[in-house]
Amino acid sequence: MFEYNEDYMPLLKQVRETVEKVVKPRAKEIEESDEFPYDMIHRFFKEGYLQILIPKELGGTGRDITSLCIVSEEIAKVSASLSLLVIVQTVGTLPLLIAGNEAQKKECCPKISEEHLIMAFCLTEPQAGSDVGSIRMAAKRTRDHYLLEGKKSFVTNGGVADKYIVFAKTDPNRGRRGISAFVVDRSLEGMTFGSKDDKIGMRGIPSCTISFHQVLVSPRDLLGEEGDGFRIAMETLNRSRPAVGAQALGIAESAMEVATLFAMRRKQFGKPIAKLEGMQFMLAEMATMIESAKALVYKAAWYLDKGLPHATKYSAMCKYFASDVAMKVATDSVQILGGYGCLRGGNLERAMRDAKITQIYEGTNQIQRFVVAEQLIKEFLEKYGMGRDWSEFL
Ligand SMILES: Cc1cc2nc3c(=O)[nH]c(=O)nc-3n(C[C@H](O)[C@H](O)[C@H](O)COP(=O)(O)OP(=O)(O)OC[C@H]3O[C@@H](n4cnc5c(N)ncnc54)[C@H](O)[C@@H]3O)c2cc1C
Numbered sequence: 269m270f271e272y273n274e275d276y277m278p279l280l281k282q283v284r285e286t287v288e289k290v291v292k293p294r295a296k297e298i299e300e301s302d303e304f305p306y307d308m309i310h311r312f313f314k315e316g317y318l319q320i321l322i323p324k325e326l327g328g329t330g331r332d333i334t335s336l337c338i339v340s341e342e343i344a345k346v347s348a349s350l351s352l353l354v355i356v357q358t359v360g361t362l363p364l365l366i367a368g369n370e371a372q373k374k375e376c377c378p379k380i381s382e383e384h385l386i387m388a389f390c391l392t393e394p395q396a397g398s399d400v401g402s403i404r405m406a407a408k409r410t411r412d413h414y415l416l417e418g419k420k421s422f423v424t425n426g427g428v429a430d431k432y433i434v435f436a437k438t439d440p441n442r443g444r445r446g447i448s449a450f451v452v453d454r455s456l457e458g459m460t461f462g463s464k465d466d467k468i469g470m471r472g473i474p475s476c477t478i479s480f481h482q483v484l485v486s487p488r489d490l491l492g493e494e495g496d497g498f499r500i501a502m503e504t505l506n507r508s509r510p511a512v513g514a515q516a517l518g519i520a521e522s523a524m525e526v527a528t529l530f531a532m533r534r535k536q537f538g539k540p541i542a543k544l545e546g547m548q549f550m551l552a553e554m555a556t557m558i559e560s561a562k563a564l565v566y567k568a569a570w571y572l573d574k575g576l577p578h579a580t581k582y583s584a585m586c587k588y589f590a591s592d593v594a595m596k597v598a599t600d601s602v603q604i605l606g607g608y609g610c611l612r613g614g615n616l617e618r619a620m621r622d623a624k625i626t627q628i629y630e631g632t633n634q635i636q637r638f639v640v641a642e643q644l645i646k647e648f649l650e651k652y653g654m655g656r657d658w659s660e661f662l
Contacts, residue, residue, distance in 0.1 A: 272338070279335055283342040286315050295347035298472035299618060302464075304428050305472055308350055310384060318357045319381040321365060321507075327378035333507060334569040337514035341565075344518025348622035349472045351515045355508060356424040356473070359630075360387025362504040363433045363449055367492035376431070376451065388429035390420040390478065391501055398635050400435075400498065401444035405480065407436035414438070414450065414490070416458075416483040422629075426476035427461040430454055434480070435501055438494045447497030451489045458483035469621035507572055509583045509630055513565040513590035516626040517558065520590070520597040523619040524554050527601035530608070541604070550604060554597045561590040581643035588636035594623035 272280055290311055298305050312318045317339050322328020329335075336358060344351035364376055379385055396402040405418030416436055423432070432452045439446030452459075462477035491500055528551060531542035541547045568582035598619040602609035609616055627633045 273334075276334060276338055279331070280338055280342070282315065283317075283339050286311070287342055287346050291343055291346045291350055295350070298347065298349055300471075302471045304474055305350070305353070308353060309386060312350075312353060313381065313384045317354050318384075319361070319377075320354070321358055322361060322377050322380065323365075326373055327381040332569075332573040333510055334566065334573055336508075336511045337565055337569045340511040341514035341518040341521075344515040345522040348515055348519050348618075348626075349470050351518060352424065352470050352473045355511045355515060356389065357387050358511065359389045359504060359508045360425070360429065360431065360433055362507055363389070363491055363500050364451065366503050366507075367449065367496060367500045368451075372451065372488075372491070380431075383430075385430040386425055386428055388423050388425040388432045389504070390423050390426075390432050390434045392420065392422045394419055394421050394477070398632060400447075400501065403435060403437065403447065404440075405434070405436040406440065407438045407448055407450065407485070409438065413484040413486060416450070416452070416480040416485055419477060419479050421477045422465065422475045423478050424473060424475045424629075426478055427464070427474055432459075432478070433491075435497045442495065444498040445495050447501070448494045449491040449497040449500045450485050451491060452483065452485055456483050456485070467625070469618070469623075469625045505630055506580050506583050509587040509636075510565050510568040510572065512626055512630050513561065513568065513586040516587075516590040516594035516623060517561050517565055519619050519623050519626070520554075520558050520561065520594040523594075523598045523601040523616055524551075524558060526615055527551070527554070527604040530605050534606075547604060550600050554600055557593040557597065561586070561593040565590055578643065578647065581640055581647070584631075584636040584639035584643070587630065588627075588633040588640075591623065591626035591633060594626055595620070598623045 294305065294308065309318065316329035319328040320331050320336050320339065324330035339354055340351045343354065361380065364373060368376070380387065391400060393403050393405060396404065405416065405420065407414040407416055416434065418436065420434065432454065434450045434452045435447055436450065437446045438448040458481045460479040460481070464474045464476055467475065528542070531547055531551065532540050534541050542551065564582065564586040568579065568586040571579035571582050598616060602616050602620065605616065
């Protein structure tokens, strides 16, 4: 059985209370209406979840990735959408924390907490998802400004966010090395928000396409140096992926709970189906996969918090493993409920739809496997170089 370090117990207790008092009563309504839950934004700011990684001296909660994962997992047990609220806010804040200069951090970070600013992260484009280096959005330098021109798609919080971290090419000839990151205020002229995507899951948290036409951005809003954008985006996702893993874990845990309780009650062939070997194998498999995913998610978070080597590998591993577990557990839970699992509007149907999305966003699970393999090769090269041959180990 997984146990949290003592230091995290007060946070765990706090978030469980929030979930009981605030998330549970609203979850179904948000799912059905697909309307952005502004009330939850204010509540989550009060609890410190939407500024969780911002240091205390900059007005934030000053907590770590492990804390973010705890919040994400606990909320996702009841509403994956509301846990996305926390994740996407963090993804929109991390570039500032990673690459912002002192002036940018002092200007923006305290405002996020005080004015309850909503953040968004704009990397994907209609023709460029996994292949980030092929983005086309241009940031052309003029005498006093950068001129943004192009389109971003699937921007979570698009239309409701106050600040957008926008990745654009300052040098179109340098591939990923030509990408730069900007903090863009929604009040700037030239931004047009498309209609809300009608998604299969994560209902209530909008995403949309945003068109940028001759948007003038001040050089003061460039994060880091020109050409740092790809690194900033990857470092951001590296830190936030365990939170997606934790979100997937929350989805899996609650689906498993429904399936187990059902299997204990439902009788066929004169006994509870939980006592039938075929069902027991499924339940055992689900529980084992969940425990493994949990260990991996919190290992990744711990490696990131401690700045240990190989954190990137664990971060990618836990994102793909936990989200694959969530998809499998949600689908198997429906199977265990039989016909009852096929009725629309229940928690399991929602779990299946939400779990699917966790396999896709923040880098698809194919891309995560690619990251893990690349990191492995790097590690082995560091350890053995190219001088050793596999036959020596036979
Ligand atoms: C609900 C939701 C919210 C999102 N929010 C945001 C957001 O806030 N900001 C943002 O910037 N983006 C966001 N995205 C976009 C998301 O990150 C992309 O959808 C994702 O990275 C995949 O890109 P794509 O959709 O263009 O698919 P593609 O990259 O076109 O991939 C299509 C398929 O090909 C596979 N594939 C691609 N390359 C390889 C490869 N080298 N090897 C093997 N298989 C490969 C993929 O795994 C996938 O199965 C969101 C997406 C969703 C669904």
